[in-house]
Amino acid sequence: MRNEQDARRARRAFLWVWGTVAAIKLLVAMRLPPFVDEAFYWQEGRHLALAYSDLPGLTAWLARLGTAVAGTNVFGLRWPFLLLGAALPWLVVRIARQACAPVDGDRTGDVFAWQAGLLAVLLPLGGTLGLLALPDVPMAFATLLCVDAGARMLRKVDPAAALELAAGLAIGALSHYRFAAVVAVGFIAFLAFPRGRHVLKDVRTWVALAIGAIAWTPLIVWNLDNAEAGLRFQLVDRHPWNFHFDGAWFFVVQAVLATPLLFAAMAHAAVRGWHGQGADRHQARYFALIGGGTVVAFCLLGFFADNERVSFHWTLAGLYALLPLVPATLAQWPRGWRRATWVLAAAGLVAMLGYYVVVSSPAARARFAAAKWYPANFAGWDALADAVRDERAKLPRETRIVADNFKVGAELGFALDTPDIAVLPHRLNALHGRAPQLDVWKLLAHDRASLGDQPLLLVVGASEVRYRELLRHYHALCDLLGPLPPPRVVNIDHGRQRFLLFRMPAQKQSGECTAPAMAYIDAPLAKARVSRDFEAAGWAFKDGVGIARVEVTLDGQVVGVADYGQQHVGIRGFWRESNDPQHPYVAWTARVRAGSVSPGLHWLGLRLTGRDGSVEQWPEQPLRIVD
Known part of the structure; x- marks a missing residue:
């Protein structure tokens, strides 16, 4: 009776949190401006093809479907991805329920299954998945289909499990080049222990693998027709393939984004699963191998691969595969550590959703204009x-x-x-x-x-x-x-x-190049603390015609006219291609009198008037006025 009550509570908690997060994601998705990659996938969807230079076709097809149904707007673009993202925790529940099947009426497995699903919602990167129209969403969906099919086949190979595996492999192949790593790790996981090798001997398994392999055909054909441009970018051009210590940060970032205690629980679960500790030792080892192997593989790859673009989401497929093992592992931890793990995971998700809420607000974005992020x-x-x-x-x-x-x-x-x-x-x-x-x-x-x-x-x-x-x-x-x-x-x-x-x-x-103005404020420095009356200095030039007037602005209002035309020989030395006829007399100074503005944060800028009559507002930098 106790386990049955616990299972009901766990299910109720999952449903409440899942529903709340899904509603928040829907509201944010309707306000959040389109991310650059989303816009390009929309553009690909308007030029329908079987594959593209950066991705297989599925992401573009989903974007096309979404906008065809709901119009060219952010909701239309994102709703298919929101649906797939909302389905992911349910797949985790399904997988965990199989892995922790009840024995002699014991409902502990149900408790763990609903807890695993709840962790899938709270996992910061996973909980926000689907908010953006990105290929990681169908790729994660495909990964969980494959993990579920593999777990079922470890119990019994049947047509339904083979069909699910084929569907997962095909969806993954149509989602991203990176899914090939998931396939490779999964294949190694089956080879690593006898029950897995038995599954690989079944002809139905190979039929599923063949269907999955065929799904790569559009991408292969695109590359053959375009001088392997996509493969070269994914495997050669974007990666240095030289060892660099920046890869060490990959582990740290993973721990922070998954939240440290939950990441530690996943690592502990992988170790326990490797040793066959779980309701089903074959499945426990399988989850540990495919989940832990994927995470470790991508973390090691971080020492050699591209570190200029975002890559922290690479391990998400592996983290999802480990979640079915985590509740049983947490049950072994002291009560205080368990609570801290849940609280920290929830705080991480709130922080991630909060970030997107801030990004969706123009006023909030403006407050952080000087921030690195x-x-x-x-x-x-x-x-x-x-x-x-x-x-x-x-x-x-x-x-x-x-x-x-x-x-x-x-x-x-x-x-x-x-x-x-x-x-x-x-x-x-x-x-x-x-x-x-x-x-x-x-x-x-x-x-x-x-x-x-x-x-x-x-x-x-x-x-x-x-x-x-x-x-x-x-x-x-x-x-x-x-x-x-x-x-x-x-x-x-x-x-x-x-x-x-x-x-x-x-x-x-024809003629000499004329270009927009170039300028810089040397003093005061950005974020400096100044009095109401302060000195400002810098330089400005405009190729082809020169600068006629430099005005200093505070919060967009002109507060002074600079003394422009002072000598600065170093500017021409750095900007060698510049053809401004006024070089080297391109420096300026100004006395700024802020008057009665309130103390606190303000924005210092320039208004540059060219000799051709053009007026350009230069970007502002923050400073703090003190009494």
């Missing part, structure tokens, strides 16, 4: 789209929108429901493996002639380029399209996210 990939796309709509209304109907990188092209395309925005060559296109796909769509413009004889609205993501490389980027745009006219500047969150809009003529113009 500023969510640039979520920020500013709606304001940019509004500016583009406004500019396009003033231009001839035949004007073509051109983006300087795939991020701007995909996000603008999603906002304007225009999937064919041309994109210029940019390091980001290659860095993220999107250049080959843009080439396939004939959207990568290598020269002005490929854009046609029509006016252009060029949209440049200035904040996507490292500042020391920004002037070189402007000159590359001049080489490609001709001198750049005065831009319309779109600053979001004090300029942390910055876009420039140029009205380009129908024909490429």
Whole structure:
């Protein structure tokens, strides 16, 4: 009777938490701006194909399905992924219930099953899965289908289990290149002990494996048709394949994101499972091998692989596979440690959901404009789209929108429901493996002639380029399209996210490169504490025409005019390609009188007027005024 009551309580807790989290995710998903990768998957979905340069086809197909049903908006894009994400904890419950089957009326297995499902909801990365339209969602779904099928086949190989395995393998193959690692670890897990090897001797197992292998065909064919561009990016271009100690941080990040105590419980569960400790020793060993093996493999890979882009989610498939073992392991821990594990996991999920709530609020994002973790990939796309709509209304109907990188092209395309925005060559296109796909769509413009004889609205993501490389980027745009006219500047969150809009003529113009202004505030430093009256100093130049006036702003309001034109020989020495005719007289100083503004955080900026009449608002930096 006691176990039956515990099982009911565990089930009730799971249902309440699962329902609450699902509702929160739905609300946040309807407000959260589209992440850059989501926008590109939407664009892929509008160019339906069996496979793409960066991924197999399933993520794009789901994005297409979602928007076909609910329209081109963030809910339409995400609802299929929300459904799959909501199903994951239920799959964990199903798997754990098989692993902890009741014996002689003992309902402890039911308690552990519902607890495992609850842990799947609370696991910070897992609990937020489905909030974004990303390939990790169907890949996690496929992994759990395969884990469930494997656990069933360890008990008895039957057609239903083989069919589930085939479905999981096929969905995984259509989700991501990375699923190949899950397949490899799973195969090794079956080879590692006699019962698993017995399963591999059954012809139904091999039929399922064959179906899973066939599902890789579209990706293989795409690579054969495109000089292995996708494989080279995934396996060669993005990875240094040299040992680097940064991989040690991968373990730390995994422990923090899974929450340390839950991560320790998973490690303990893997060790216990390896030694066959569980309701079914064959299944316990199987979960330990496939879950622990996947986590360890990706953690070791971190010492040799790409450490520039986000990779902390790689181990998620392995963590899910370990969850069915964790409740029985926690039952061996002291009561205080068990409670701390649950509380810390819940706090981790709240923190992750809280992050997305902050990101979905423009006001909250602006408060963190100076923070290192500023969510640039979520920020500013709606304001940019509004500016583009406004500019396009003033231009001839035949004007073509051109983006300087795939991020701007995909996000603008999603906002304007225009999937064919041309994109210029940019390091980001290659860095993220999107250049080959843009080439396939004939959207990568290598020269002005490929854009046609029509006016252009060029949209440049200035904040996507490292500042020391920004002037070189402007000159590359001049080489490609001709001198750049005065831009319309779109600053979001004090300029942390910055876009420039140029009205380009129908024909490429000749002449010396004119470019947007470049500037810097040397003093006061960002986040400095200053009095109401303080000295400011820096430099500014504008290639092709020069600077006529520099004004200092505080919270967007002009508070002083700088003394511009002072000598600074070091600027030309660093920016060697600059052709501003005023070099080396490009420095400025100003006396700023803040007047009656309240003490506290304020934003210092510049308004730069060029000799061609252009006015550009420079990004602001924070400072604190003290009495």
